[in-house]
Amino acid sequence: MKKLIFDPELCTGCRACELACSFINEGVFSPSKARIRVVKFDRDGIDVPTGCEHCEDAPCMIACPVRAIYRDEETYAVILDPDLCIGCKRCMIACPFGAIGFDEDKKIFFKCDLCMGDPECIKWCFTQAVRYSTSLNVNTTKKIKMAKKEATAQIRARDLR
Amino acid sequence: MMEKLYGYAGQTLKVDLTKGKIIKEPLDRTLVRRFLGGRGLNGKLLFDLVGPDVDPLSPNNVLLMATGPINGLLGLTTGRIDITSLSPLTGIFGNSNAGTNFAPELKYAGYDNIMVFGRSKKPVYLLIEDEHVELRDASDLKGAGVFETTDVLKERHDDVKVAAVGRAAENGVLYGCIIFDYWDAAGRTGMGTVMASKNLKAIGVSGTGSIEVADPDRYYEVARDGWLALMNDFGFKTQEHSVLGTAVCVGWGNAQGWLPTRNFRESHFEEAEKISGEEFRDRFSVKDSPIPAGRACMSCPNRCKRYGIIRTGKYAGTRGNIEFESIAAFGSKCGVSDFDAVFHANMIANDYGMDAVSCGNMIATFMELREEGIIDDKFLDGLDLRFGNADAMVEAIHKIANREGKIGELGALGSYLATKAISEKAMYYTSNIKGMDSIACDPRAAKGFGFAFAVASRGSDHLRAHPVFEMIKLPPEIGQELFESPEAVDLRKYGGKPEMVAWHEELAAITDSIGSCRFMHASYYTQYPVPELIHKYLKLKGDVHSLKYHEWISAATGWDISYEELLRIGKRIITVERVINTRRGIRRKDDTLPERFFKDRIPKGPAKGEVYLRKTFNKMIERYYEIRGWDPETGLIKRETLKALELDDVLSVLEKEGLVV
Known part of the structure; x- marks a missing residue:
């Protein structure tokens, strides 16, 4: 199943993802209404994209007293239905990622729904710091990256022999 | 109810520091229709508000900070802010621009621009949190560096975006700058010195509002086409500029013969590869190259900001963003090839809050004046300020920022006023025009x-x-x-x-x-129309994408430009x-x-x-x-x-x- 992957190593902190998200979902440009957020650490030169991880065992889903949060069978996204939501904010408190937002204008809670399987944010991420892929892929890529260093060392050592 | 002003936040913030008063007004619609915002708006306001006899450092000068209609929107770079005022360095139109997250944040808070009048009796900072705006005491921050000031404001006010001035501006260095979130400088013409003269130490802003555009569908299309135009630009495709940042110009300028060297005596630096973009990437960069790298302004795929750290040696711990202009100013212009020293010089100039270009030029000018025998060791306060002496260069920055000795006293004035104070002969060795020190490109070669x-x-x-x-x-x-x-x-x-x-x-x-x-x-x-012409004359196949400012502005504002x-x-x-x-x-x-x-x-x-x-x-x-x-x-x-x-x-x-x- 595909997931949104947030990779701080590749993130440039341009926040185009935030703007694309608020625009597609709310028709306005407003980071406070975006489902994705880049937290910037300017002094240290680090940018960390954050958002809903659509957890396997989603605390928000468990915390919701009226089952307004459910899993979409097709995209596997954790979805919040604003019509069922009673506005109690238990999900917001339960979520370890701060991925549940509150819309001050509409007075409703909101979260990422993976744009029904076609996330807008990734279309504006030039470095692919935010990408839509299977978790397994991330796993494999990281393994290969680490193994490459080891392999390089092995090759050097072999050449020296 | 007035018709909505799309693309804009719709309000102006007027701050009278003398009276300690803050006024919110609707943004002048007629004015922005004719001047758009940012630099255009500020220029007209400066003309309207400040007469020709006003001293740039008097309370009668006005500090203008403005965003424009596409700041904070999705598009091809939407984070730049414009600062305008009379320049204390040149006495004429002063203006500087920085790539920030501050400009969008100001709009999300609900304001397109800030106009700062008068002078506060004690040091203050301006805090903007959506509709809540106030002046706060900054006595504890007087004399603090830019980094400390930014740290304190972020700590106190939940990660606000910060614009700060440093000690150099407070000490009256005429080319003090305003620094946004540690590294992004509105560097030139002494805008920070004007801000400091008003006893305004910093501005912190956070906003949670939204910006609407007039025609969302068209806006999306135009923004996307501009985006694709960049993706298809042959310069962008090489990724050189994205990967090396503006520092790519060190190698480029040297190869084309326009890299100012030893205060513009020459235009080719024999040791340029030691201070090149590649060198920065390999030695200091903290992010993986070649493809990711860098940090970006709001909504910019080009990410030209370089961030690096010096890990070992005398200058270990030095960190931050660096640009081509500061590399050339402290590097080739001073004949210095020790990149650690150049990087360090850039960082301390940032923390003191002074323009790296003017500062580097000033030091390079002193170096040449010393070689020409126009100034002596006494003037230089004992510094062995010859071309290539990295330690002396770094020391000179401290002296200038703190105004120590003759070198500090005159060095704070910029190369035009400093050489004018020295002698007629000395003036030949400045590369200023209208009182401002030249940037890093030799006019003879370009x-x-x-x-x-x-x-x-x-x-x-x-x-x-x-x-x-x-x-x-x-x-x-x-x-x-x-x-x-x-x-x-x-x-x-x-x-x-x-x-x-x-x-x-x-x-x-x-x-x-x-x-x-x-x-x-x-x-x-x-x-537009350059991609179209390139397509035509290089006989390229496929669709042409171009960034069309006129359509971009039109879709955002609803005007037909x-x-x-x-x-x-x-x-x-x-x-x-x-x-x-x-x-x-x-x-x-x-x-x-x-x-x-x-x-x-x-x-x-x-x-x-x-x-x-x-x-x-x-x-x-x-x-x-x-x-x-x-x-x-x-x-x-x-x-x-x-x-x-x-x-x-x-x-x-x-x-x-x-x-x-």
Whole structure:
């Protein structure tokens, strides 16, 4: 199943993802209404994209007293239905990622729904710091990256022999 | 209820520091329709609010900070902010621009611009949290560095975006800058010194609002096409600029022979590879290259900001962003090839809050004056300030920021006023124009850039025009079609250069006024009609994508602006800046290059033998004035020009003062 992957190593902190998200979902440009957020650490030169991880065992889903949060069978996204939501904010408190937002204008809670399987944010991420892929892929890529260093060392050592 | 102003936040924030009063007003709709925002809006406000006899450091000067209609939107770079005021460095129109997250945040908080009047009795900072705006005591931050000030504000106010001034500006260094979130400087013309003179230490802003555009569907389409234009730009495709940042220009400028070396004596630095973009990437960069790398302004895929750390040695712990201009200022201009020292110099200049370009130029000028025997060791307070001495250079920065000794006292004035105070002979060794120190490009080796320096409204500067067009080997037919000469694409030739500079200036005025970045139309050439012409003359296949500022602004605001009107607005902005300068005594004689560039040939390197031909230069000025509608004898603006640009209120002021032809 595909997931949104947030990779701080590749993130440039341009926040185009935030703007694309608020625009597609709310028709306005407003980071406070975006489902994705880049937290910037300017002094240290680090940018960390954050958002809903659509957890396997989603605390928000468990915390919701009226089952307004459910899993979409097709995209596997954790979805919040604003019509069922009673506005109690238990999900917001339960979520370890701060991925549940509150819309001050509409007075409703909101979260990422993976744009029904076609996330807008990734279309504006030039470095692919935010990408839509299977978790397994991330796993494999990281393994290969680490193994490459080891392999390089092995090759050097072999050449020296 | 007034009709909604799309693309804008809709409010102006007026801060009177003398009275401690804060007033919110609706944004002046008529004014932004004619000047867009940012630099255009600020220029007109400066004309309206500050008379020709005002001292830049008096409470009567006004500090103007403005965003534009595309700041904070999704698009091709939407984070730049414009600062305008009278410059304490030059005494004329002062203006600086920075790539930030501050500008969008200000709009999300609900304000398009801030106008700062008067002077506070004690140090204060301005805190903006959506509709809640207040002045807070900053006595505990007096004398604090930019980094500490930024840390404190972020800590106190939940990660606000910060604009701060440092100790240099507070000590009266005339080229103090305003630094946004540690590293992004509105560097030039001493805007930080003006802010410090008002006892305003910092501004912190956070906002949770939204910006709406007039036509969302069209906006998305236009923004996407601009985005694709960049992805397809042949310069962008190489990823050189994205990966190395502006530091790519060290190698590039050196190969083309325009990298100022030892205070503009030469234009080729034999040790350039030691301070190159590649060197920075390999030694200091913290992010993986080649593809990711870098940090970006709001909504910018180019990510040209370099962040690095020095891990070992004398300068271990040095960190931050670095740009080509500061590398050249503390590097090649001072003959210094020790990159650790250059990087460190850049960081302390940032923390002191002073312009790295002016500071580096000042030190390079002192180095040459010492070699020429014009100043002595006593003047230099015992510093062995010779070309290439990295330690002495770093020491000189501390002395200038703290105004220690003769070198500190005069070094704080910038190379024009400092050499003027030393002697007539000393003035030959400054590379200033209209009182501002030149940036890192030798006019003799790049004729268009050089010409742009001479006519720039804020004094010697490349960013009014930024005519990279002549450096990137475009087909000569494009030069012919756009600027009436095939020579326009040739770095060493003069043909078409006034036309080229004028076009670039007009578009630059637009980018600075809407809140976007120079690099999107001049560096990369994504702006209409250049991609179309490249497509035509290189006989490329497939669709042409281009960034169309006019459509971009139209879709955001709902106004119907054509490409022609866009250029006219650009012209109007430049004209108002000229008016401000005219009223402060700028005439034709001031639109010139330093004598050295007319007299001394480049001694060695790829541009060996090049000089700026005075006769040709004079003809170019005449052509440029003709394009601008200025009088060739005096440099004053013609009546008909002001009328054609609908600047009747400006005209009536100039009539009274007898400053119009």
